[in-house]
Amino acid sequence: MSPRWCLPLLCLALASCSKLENPGNVTANEAATRAPRADGDHMVSINVADAPRPVAPPAERADRPWPAAWLENGQAWISCSTDYAADPGDGEPLPGLERAQLEQALQPCVERGLLRVRYSGKINPGFAELSWRLAVVAEQLGIHKRILDLDSSGGQVESAIVAGDAIGESGWTIWIREGSICHSACVFVLAAGDNRLVSGKVGIHRMMRISSKATSRAELNRELQEVYDNVKDYLQRNGVAVGVADLMMTVPNRSLRLLSAGELRQFGLDGTNAVQDDLERIKQMRACGDDFVRRKDAFLVAFDQQCKREGAELEAVNACGQSLKKEYGFPDEVCPSDSPLSEIDVATLPPAPGDSADADAAMEAPGAPGATSTAERQRDAGALPES
Structure with a gap:
């Protein structure tokens, strides 16, 4: 074959391979959005100079000019409802991170406060950036029931800690719902929630120092030690066992160690944040009384035992909690906003934007005939898997 024909044929072959590897003609932006769902992505630690700025005090964050920022390799949606199975499901796409864009996106949620x-x-x-900006705008608008519905294969350790500190001081419940994942650096974000409800997969592995100049194990260990010390300090202030960081060290970066429901509870990554619970008990003892705190403790034990079964869908877990709260006198008449799982106390909230009166009546009485969700009926019938 003449050499002059080789180059065109090679180009045709490469083009053909490219089509086979990208059968859906996926754009670069689409690929970047889909990529985070892949399992086993790297968890990286970066140079200190490249890390996000530490979280500033709330007043300073609200008053200072907001620099340009955007979401890269991610997408966010805003909803004023806890019902992700109904239309519009995930909610309305967030157009950007400018203050005016966030204020407009959150405005429909003001009346409901969720x-x-x-x-x-x-x-x-x-x-x-998204984490602290949402907290600032939600506080400014008086939206105090806040849920972060998370699906991430991980990313940067330093970014996770900065985001987690913003989340930890601004009152968020974190969901990892069925079909979602929270792997590697995402676990640090999960740790920061006041309450965590997990139905998806949570996995850990070793971090990789992308700026490393190490040429031996000893040098690499010294570089990583400072990062792990910061990680352990972060986990401790969020009521999570530092054993999570130790376990991460044993799992190669290319692998993934999924945590069982029992391990999530053991490590303090599922359920109530232990540090936040201590703070709330002190405040609630004064404001709501001893009886309130005793009933709340009893409810949380029953909720863990009866509702949070491994493999159960989050909708079913929430429905079970709604029904169970009535047995313990919640929502409390004196302290409704301090009641456990107050973010799903739909009976105490105005209708969500677009909800019909009939739909809200059904949600307000989850135990009433004809008002149960599909997940509740499955749970009652024993169709949902036991742990």
């Missing part, structure tokens, strides 16, 4: 943010993508500086 915000659910669905985030799917990488844990990176854009996500860290």
Whole structure:
């Protein structure tokens, strides 16, 4: 074959391979959005100079000019409802991170006082910016029931810690719902929630120092030691066992160690944040009384035993909690907003935007005939898997 024909044929072959590897003609932006769902992505630690800024005090964050920021390798949606199975499901796409854009996106949730943010993508500086900006605007608008509905294969350790500190001081419940994942650096974000409800998959592995100049194990260990010390300090202030960091060290970066429901509870990554629970008990003892705290403790034990079964869908877990709260006198008449799982106390909230009166009546009486959801009927019938 003449050499002059080789190059065109090679180009045709490469083009053909490219089509086979990308049968859906996926654009670069689409590929970047889909990529975070892959299992086993790297968890990286970056140079200190490249890390997101530490979280500033709330007043300073609200008053200072907001620099340009955007989501990269991720997407966010805003909803004023806890019902992700109904239309519009995840909610309305968030157009950007400018203050005016966030204020407009959250405005429909003001009357109800409930915000659910669905985030799917990488844990990176854009996500860290999203976390504190949402908290500032939600506080400004008086939206105090806040849910982060998370689906992420991980990303940067430093970004996760900055985002987690913003989440930890601003009152968020974190969901990892069925079909969603929270892997590697995402676990640090999960740790920061006041309450965590997990039905999806949570996995860990070793971090990789992308700026490393190490040429031996000893040098690499010294570089990583400072990062792990920061990680352990972060986990401790969020009531999570530092054993999580130790376990991460044993799992190669290319692998993934999924945590069981029992391990999530053992490590303090599922259910009530232990540190936040201590703070709330002190405040609630004064404001709501001893009886309130005793009933709340008893409810949380029953909720863990009866509702949070491994493999159960989050909708079913929430429905079970709604029904169970009545047995313990919740929502409490004196302290309704301090009642456990107050973010799903739909009976105490105005209708969500677009909800019909009939739909809200059904949600307000989850135990009433004809008002149960599909997940509740499955649970009652024993169709949902036991742990």
